[in-house]
Amino acid sequence: MQLPSSQEIIDDLAFFDDWEQRYQYIIDLGKALPGLPEEERTADRLVKGCQSQVWMVARSKDGKLLFDVDSDAVIVQGLLALVLAAYNDKTPVQILDFDIDAYFEELDLERHITPTRGNGLRAIVAKINGLARNAVH
Amino acid sequence: MSLNISALREQFPILKTQIDGKPLVYLDNAATTQKPQVVIDALVEYYSTYNANVHRGSHYLSDEATRRYENARTSVANFINAAVKEEVIWTSGTTESLNIIAHGLMQQLGTGDQVVITEMEHHANLVTWQQACIKAGAKLVVIPINEAGELDLRAYESALNSATKLVAFPHVSNALGTINPIEELTLMAKNVGALVSIDGAQGIAHGGVDVQAIGCDFYSFSGHKLFGPTGIGCLWGRKAVLEDWPVWQTGGEMIADVEYQSTTFGALPNRLEAGTPNISGAIGMAAAIDWFADLDQQAVQTHEKALLARAIELAADMPGMRLIGTATNKVGIMSFLLEGTHPADIGFILDRQGIAIRTGDNCAQPLMKRLKIPGTARASFSIYNTIEEVEAFFIALKKAQTMLA
Numbered sequence: 001m002q003l004p005s006s007q008e009i010i011d012d013l014a015f016f017d018d019w020e021q022r023y024q025y026i027i028d029l030g031k032a033l034p035g036l037p038e039e040e041r042t043a044d045r046l047v048k049g050c051q052s053q054v055w056m057v058a059r060s061k062d063g064k065l066l067f068d069v070d071s072d073a074v075i076v077q078g079l080l081a082l083v084l085a086a087y088n089d090k091t092p093v094q095i096l097d098f099d100i101d102a103y104f105e106e107l108d109l110e111r112h113i114t115p116t117r118g119n120g121l122r123a124i125v126a127k128i129n130g131l132a133r134n135a136v137h
Numbered sequence: 138m139s140l141n142i143s144a145l146r147e148q149f150p151i152l153k154t155q156i157d158g159k160p161l162v163y164l165d166n167a168a169t170t171q172k173p174q175v176v177i178d179a180l181v182e183y184y185s186t187y188n189a190n191v192h193r194g195s196h197y198l199s200d201e202a203t204r205r206y207e208n209a210r211t212s213v214a215n216f217i218n219a220a221v222k223e224e225v226i227w228t229s230g231t232t233e234s235l236n237i238i239a240h241g242l243m244q245q246l247g248t249g250d251q252v253v254i255t256e257m258e259h260h261a262n263l264v265t266w267q268q269a270c271i272k273a274g275a276k277l278v279v280i281p282i283n284e285a286g287e288l289d290l291r292a293y294e295s296a297l298n299s300a301t302k303l304v305a306f307p308h309v310s311n312a313l314g315t316i317n318p319i320e321e322l323t324l325m326a327k328n329v330g331a332l333v334s335i336d337g338a339q340g341i342a343h344g345g346v347d348v349q350a351i352g353c354d355f356y357s358f359s360g361h362k363l364f365g366p367t368g369i370g371c372l373w374g375r376k377a378v379l380e381d382w383p384v385w386q387t388g389g390e391m392i393a394d395v396e397y398q399s400t401t402f403g404a405l406p407n408r409l410e411a412g413t414p415n416i417s418g419a420i421g422m423a424a425a426i427d428w429f430a431d432l433d434q435q436a437v438q439t440h441e442k443a444l445l446a447r448a449i450e451l452a453a454d455m456p457g458m459r460l461i462g463t464a465t466n467k468v469g470i471m472s473f474l475l476e477g478t479h480p481a482d483i484g485f486i487l488d489r490q491g492i493a494i495r496t497g498d499n500c501a502q503p504l505m506k507r508l509k510i511p512g513t514a515r516a517s518f519s520i521y522n523t524i525e526e527v528e529a530f531f532i533a534l535k536k537a538q539t540m541l542a
């Protein structure tokens with residue numbers, strides 16, 4: 001599936017004026033994101049949230065980082081799609097330069113990416129940034 | 138007398154909160170309850186008019202703080218019908234209370250001994266005993282539950298024997314809502330000479346706890362689940378047991394006589410209360426207890442039953458709704474799964490509608506594994522919730538179901 005770009009998502013979400021449409025959009029994104037086959041949802045790829053679980057596989061290709069993710073909760077999966085729209089298929093420098101908090105604030109979803117929400121999103125962001133830092137060094 | 142719910146709600150300032158423009162519907166009461174104004178006022182009054190350290194009375198304020206702090210202990214003692222108020226030990230909450238018991242028992246446990254717990258434990262009443270058993274080389278025996286979430290009494294009885302040093306179980310299960318037959322369980326344990334420790338974290342707010350009638354040795358609870366502040370709780374222990382219980386923390390307040398190389402510890406309750414206590418917490422907790430005890434307890438129970446009954450009725454009409462914990466005798470805790478959805482997703486969409494519930498493992502991972510579920514969504518009701526709120530919860534749940542379909 002071709003993910004929309006982060007700018008497209010910002011534009012799409014700005015277009016909706018009620019929360020239901022916005023959440024429906026995130027749910028639909030989550031459903032559209034292919035996820036990982038069962039055998040790839042292994043313990044070493046698991047990022048444990050206390051409410052939902054997230055798995056991530058990373059690889060690099062032509063100097064860019066590629067991520068596949070999955071979550072057992074569809075809204076988390078949708079939020080992950082938003083994260084991937086920002087980070088997937090980008091160079092490590094692009095990743096490190098991206099201000100994820102400002103992005104989520106612009107999406108009016110900052111509540112969901114705070115460390116206090118035990119949904120694993122923050123941990124995924126940290127992991128992606130860690131990989132990007134390693135690739136730069 | 139019956140409960141005037143709207144007048145009751147008026148006493149809880151937080152219930153006027155709006156979340157994203159919608160009135161807060163607070164259904165996470167098993168995690169912590171909200172606080173009435175009298176409790177907030179008691180804290181403010183303490184800090185603004187008689188803040189001083191206790192038991193060091195060389196001045197007026199210290200005398201006043203000590204008097205109110207000790208009166209608070211009396212309030213708690215009366216509330217649970219303790220034989221003497223020295224049986225009430227202030228702790229930081231249920232978790233610390235349970236640790237005091239486990240830490241003490243560990244020193245008496247040996248190989249061949251066993252501690253009995255249940256499959257429905259909160260981590261607080263599991264990890265403590267598990268670790269004590271590991272350290273002492275004793276055996277941890279876990280009593281199974283049936284599909285409704287009730288304890289298997291036969292298995293319990295046959296697990297008990299002369300090697301059983303202590304039996305620990307919850308008064309009420311936080312994940313399932315089950316009310317355990319605590320007097321019966323206690324009696325059976327007493328027949329083999331075991332100590333009995335009851336985790337009262339969820340049981341205390343449902344009223345009518347009489348530690349002497351129960352016949353147990355320990356009953357632990359937290360202030361914050363009983364309309365009081367966080368960071369304060371109680372360990373009640375029978376005097377004969379507590380008097381010789383190994384001391385927990387050491388330091389000031391818990392001593393009688395100190396030399397450089399040795400110390401004589403003080404008497405109850407101080408011997409188990411090292412350091413400057415949580416004075417405001419104790420006073421706030423007593424304010425909460427006095428406030429709660431003043432309500433018509435019969436009416437409280439009737440109201441809570443009505444909330445649960447309405448929820449169960451609406452749940453039955455909800456396609457794909459599976460209740461986790463269907464004991465005949467249960468409190469207003471409704472754990473559930475909605476077919477084809479994840480609890481976290483339910484939580485997200487309810488939250489957006491101003492409805493606060495808990496989602497996740499309910500601090501009972503082994504129980505979730507035993508039930509073969511990843512976790513649950515959980516709505517838990519308290520006295521200030523209304524039938525309309527229960528209905529609003531189900532309307533919101535239907536919306537979540539539609540959106541996630």
Ligand SMILES: Cc1ncc(COP(=O)(O)O)c(C=O)c1O
Pocket residue numbers: 167168229230231232233259261262307309310311336338339359500
């Ligand atoms: C059954 C049960 N036991 C123990 C605890 C621990 O209480 P606290 O966190 O206040 O120490 C809780 C709180 O969630 C509980 O529900």
